[in-house]
Amino acid sequence: MPLILISGYPSSGKTYRSQQLITYFQDKINASTEPKVKRLKVHHIDDQSLGINRDVYAAARTEKDARATFSSAIKRHLNRDTIVVADGMNYIKGFRYQLYCEAKAVQTPSCVVHVGVPPEKCKELNIAALGAGTGGYEPDLLENLVFRYEEPNGMTRWDSPLFTLPFDDPAPPCEAVWEAMVGSDGKSKVVRPNAATVLKPASEQNYLYELDKTTSDVVNAITTWLQDHAGEGGGQIVVPEAEEAIVLPTMPPSLSQLQRLRRQFIGLNRQHTLDKGRVRELFVEYLNDAFSK
Template sequence: MPLIIVSGYPSAGKTTRSLQLKEALEARIAREGAADSRISRLKVHLINDQTLGLSRNVYHTARAEKDARAEEYSAVKRVLSRDDIVIADGLNYIKGFRYQLYCEAKAVQTPSCVVKVHVGTPADKCRQINKQLLEDKDKDGGYDEEDFENLIFRYEEPNGMTRWDSPLFTVLDEDKTPPIDQIWDAMIGSDGKAKVVRPNQATVLKPATEQNYLYELDKTTSDILAQIMTYQKDHPGEGGGEITVSGVDKPIELPATPMTLPQLQRIRRQFITLNRQHNFSKARLKEIFVDYLNDQFLR
């Protein structure tokens, strides 16, 4: 089940690119499906604000935006399957949200990969397009100017070095179409056999049977953050470095710029939210949290 997450600035042309992708993928399925029954079963689904009936005004308040994101997430999750290609056409500007979608795709255990299409239209051109859309009453309309600037400011650009933003395909403003052939090969494979994506412990949900699991989740992550802060306090003004966590083979690889406590706490909260329903041993919690920290620090 391939998942294509479209990401970019507001008014960058994401829906135009998504429609191009949908049309090209459906044409290729029709062309190659005659010789391959697996490809013939594939269906392409486009999910965006329009298909969900959402207004662009949802970005005016944090609560409405959160609800809209939850609706997109639920819609994607409903159609994830072995025989579907899902195009999640939205701002998808929050790194943590893209990671959630990545985890859902990986948990499906299908022969596919997760592809991100980052629309590389410059912010100034997006600003001009949005202004024109606001002035053109016959069109769908743009984003409120204040909302637009806020979304530009908060945009977390995809990073191909992280697992959930890889492989990353950048579509520039002057490109006529997205790189369809490369995306097809990454999702389906040139021979119709893409690599099998296997779920890992961080993406397979299990009921939490241990009564003290949430306590251990909270304590383990707090202890590791305290270890990082102690290291940075002992090495003032220094960036980078490695921290060895007891019981974990891989060290924590700190970024070149020292991390502040609020930054670390935000990463910790994201991790707890994603893993509060899992049931790992304490040793596994350490290992998974260290991996998660290293992924975050690579950005």
């Protein structure tokens, strides 16, 4: 069943919105006469339930470990009869991409619910929480997390469908989320995993070498094309052995931007082995998603 990622600034009310969604889903399940709906369960995952303290976000190492714990909990509960509500900041687009791949690998849809609260309002809510002793972040940490937040973009595959919830809306678009993820009869859409998103044991020989070399070849193809076309943007580059062509943005990417995207892609796929024959295609897809923003 679907993975619903909650994303937003710290102290934006993500858990409150998650509970609204969960209450709605549970009421729909209880009121349904469809067997496929009646057997559904809703599982809520957040930092508190996993024993993750807010202080972990103050250091890169502890934050990385916390994200690994969060991701592992999601993978444990993703199955055909469970709706997983992942209630966290989920503020790094690469992490949302990783979770999108996890959902696709088990053939279940996913979506992002963006709790769109202005930073100043979050700071106000955070001060109130600290004063009441009910939570909150240290002011410097909150400022840092707000600065680093990468807002979801519904034009990318991993952030789509995207439901944005303004602060002054009384409730999330519960019905729209239910229809998109579960459907009126409980028959959620079947997601077909492609070879690029199916996780496999890291057993192929020279996998990391192939990952590095293939992505480097694609970047070199782009830089060569840009040199041959006097740095023009907006063109298409046909990459051998890839189904999609690379569609360049109007403002051509710099070499440093291409290398940064390459490093991000390698970092996301270092821990699990993709089919070596599909690395090129998935990297092209990743670049096109990044260029379309």
